[in-house]
Amino acid sequence: xxxxxxxxxxxxxxxxxxxxxxxxxxxxxxxxxxxxxxxxxxxxxxxxxxxxxxxxxxxxxxxxxxxxxxxxxxxxxxxxxxxxxxxxxxxxxxxxxxxxxxxxxxxxxxxxxxxxxxxxxxxxxxxxxxxxxxxxxxxxxxxxxxxxxxxxxxxxxxxxxxxxxxxxxxxxxxxxxxxxxxxxxxxxxxxxxxxxxxxxxxxxxxxxxxxxxxxxxxxxxxxxxxxxxxxxxxxxxxxxxxxxxxxxxxxxxxxxxxxxxxxxxxxxxxxxxxxxxxxxxxxxxxxxxxxxxxxxxxxxxxxxxxxxxxxxxxxxxxxxxxxxxxxxxxxxxxxxxxxxxxxxxxxxxxxxxxxxxxxxxxxxxxxxxxxxxxxxxxxxxxxxxxxxxxxxxxxxxxxxxxxxxxxxxxxxxxxxxxxxxxxxxxxxxxxxxxxxxxxxxxxxxxxxxxxxxxxxxxxxxxxxxxxxxxxxxxxxxxxxx
RNA sequence: GGCCACGUGGCGGAGUGGUGACGCAGCGGAUUGCAAAUCCGCGUACUCCGGUUCAAUUCCGGACGUGGCCUCCA
Numbered sequence: 001x002x003x004x005x006x007x008x009x010x011x012x013x014x015x016x017x018x019x020x021x022x023x024x025x026x027x028x029x030x031x032x033x034x035x036x037x038x039x040x041x042x043x044x045x046x047x048x049x050x051x052x053x054x055x056x057x058x059x060x061x062x063x064x065x066x067x068x069x070x071x072x073x074x075x076x077x078x079x080x081x082x083x084x085x086x087x088x089x090x091x092x093x094x095x096x097x098x099x100x101x102x103x104x105x106x107x108x109x110x111x112x113x114x115x116x117x118x119x120x121x122x123x124x125x126x127x128x129x130x131x132x133x134x135x136x137x138x139x140x141x142x143x144x145x146x147x148x149x150x151x152x153x154x155x156x157x158x159x160x161x162x163x164x165x166x167x168x169x170x171x172x173x174x175x176x177x178x179x180x181x182x183x184x185x186x187x188x189x190x191x192x193x194x195x196x197x198x199x200x201x202x203x204x205x206x207x208x209x210x211x212x213x214x215x216x217x218x219x220x221x222x223x224x225x226x227x228x229x230x231x232x233x234x235x236x237x238x239x240x241x242x243x244x245x246x247x248x249x250x251x252x253x254x255x256x257x258x259x260x261x262x263x264x265x266x267x268x269x270x271x272x273x274x275x276x277x278x279x280x281x282x283x284x285x286x287x288x289x290x291x292x293x294x295x296x297x298x299x300x301x302x303x304x305x306x307x308x309x310x311x312x313x314x315x316x317x318x319x320x321x322x323x324x325x326x327x328x329x330x331x332x333x334x335x336x337x338x339x340x341x342x343x344x345x346x347x348x349x350x351x352x353x354x355x356x357x358x359x360x361x362x363x364x365x366x367x368x369x370x371x372x373x374x375x376x377x378x379x380x381x382x383x384x385x386x387x388x389x390x391x392x393x394x395x396x397x398x399x400x401x402x403x404x405x406x407x408x409x410x411x412x413x414x415x416x417x418x419x420x421x422x423x424x425x426x427x428x429x430x431x432x433x434x435x436x437x438x439x440x441x442x443x444x445x446x447x448x449x450x451x452x453x454x455x456x457x458x459x460x461x462x463x464x465x466x467x468x469x470x471x472x473x474x475x476x477x478x479x480x481x
Numbered sequence: 482g483g484c485c486a487c488g489u490g491g492c493g494g495a496g497u498g499g500u501g502a503c504g505c506a507g508c509g510g511a512u513u514g515c516a517a518a519u520c521c522g523c524g525u526a527c528u529c530c531g532g533u534u535c536a537a538u539u540c541c542g543g544a545c546g547u548g549g550c551c552u553c554c555a
Binding site for chain 1: 484485503504505513515516519520548553554
């Protein structure tokens with residue numbers, strides 16, 4: 001651990017408590033997060049775990065060193081929804097080709113969306129289809145995992161499927177706080193005749209000739225939903241690792257079943273030490289759904305006026321998401337976006353003209369707040385204090401700290417003040433500003449205002465100030481929001 | 482029906498057994514050629530009903546409300 005770094009504490013769904021985080025191996029802290037099923041553009045709800053766990057990834061890298069953290073986020077590219085989408089969108093293509101088109105296009109879009117949201121790439125982003133059959137490199141795969149479960153008496157073949165036998169695991173249901181009796185009592189679980197227990201779930205199912213499939217000891221088929229994460233996490237992180245994350249809705253059945261498969265296959269008493277789940281999101285006070293017409297994709301927000309009549313910078317979406325603690329529900333609204341945008345503009349303004357930031361890490365108080373179960377909101381309070389300091393006359397050090405901290409958090413330093421990263425000031429703006437300064441110094445206010453208005457029409461806002469030392473006039477500009 | 486979250490001022494949103502964070506918006510002041518930006522200052526709150534306690538927004542119980550899961554939806 002880097003000297004002076006705070007102790008992390010994280011809320012663990014498994015124990016329903018906030019606990020000090022102690023890595024299994026501080027030289028390789030390992031985290032797995034359930035990634036997208038690539039059948040359609042990711043919606044804003046999908047963005048939440050991406051952003052939340054990216055923040056955690058950054059924090060872990062800061063505390064343990066960037067090279068000592070391994071973050072895996074899978075891509076689910078085998079799924080019946082994908083098959084349906086492929087058949088719909090490419091009816092004239094062979095199914096496999098159509099599926100490939102759908103998954104590649106969607107995965108590409110997801111990568112672009114996630115990047116725009118200021119998220120780092122995970123260390124590994126494995127695809128489920130690469131882990132169905134035994135691999136040349138010997139990494140764990142789904143078929144081998146399933147075979148092991150059968151061998152060990154945790155799974156059985158019935159009705160052409162391979163099913164996990166939940167009664168073979170005494171503490172099945174520990175994560176979600178369910179027991180088998182509760183589940184049995186529920187009348188809504190479909191009772192398939194071939195299941196020994198209604199709660200048994202599919203590890204492998206048969207595919208028809210029209211469906212995608214792989215040849216296995218149990219015939220041509222495809223994996224169940226949960227087994228892919230058991231295989232891919234084991235492949236990159238080992239049988240037991242530190243943190244497993246995802247959305248609240250995945251607790252049951254997905255994560256419960258992952259735990260069952262992994263532990264029973266590996267003979268371990270745990271799969272991951274800490275289980276973290278982000279809360280859900282509503283849009284303008286309502287559940288997001290296609291029928292309500294408030295279904296918003298990340299891409300819609302970034303590129304169209306679907307919400308609030310304007311496109312929003314990815315940094316704004318990121319802040320709007322982080323403004324609320326990750327376990328609390330969020331009402332995603334235009335008002336929230338506006339507030340996030342104005343806050344980000346404030347911070348970026350305050351950080352402007354900070355000198356070189358080499359070797360300056362994030363502000364310690366911000367890190368400390370984040371270390372308390374990712375309390376971003378308290379971190380933002382600390383940022384506000386730094387920004388206030390930066391705006392004072394002797395704020396140079398604070399400007400540097402603020403800029404470095406913004407970058408640490410995944411925000412740009414001036415992305416909202418200019419037109420984005422790597423943006424260069426057009427010469428005509430510099431010329432206009434210089435001409436206006438000349439006019440001002442000659443007390444020709446009419447000309448100065450004319451130039452200011454002209455720039456305003458181009459979407460450039462000016463802000464005048466005076467050098468506190470010399471009294472010399474200065475002018476800053478930024479893109480009007 | 483079972484399980485699990487949440488309910489704080491106009492809005493966002495932390496936190497705590499006892500001097501009512503913080504931000505946005507609003508108001509007042511400073512500064513400014515005028516603006517903008519910035520700085521300083523100010524207001525309103527803890528869903529309801531019981532209980533524990535010297536003291537509860539904070540602990541316990543209940544009610545009501547909202548949301549989630551139990552249907553391969555983050």
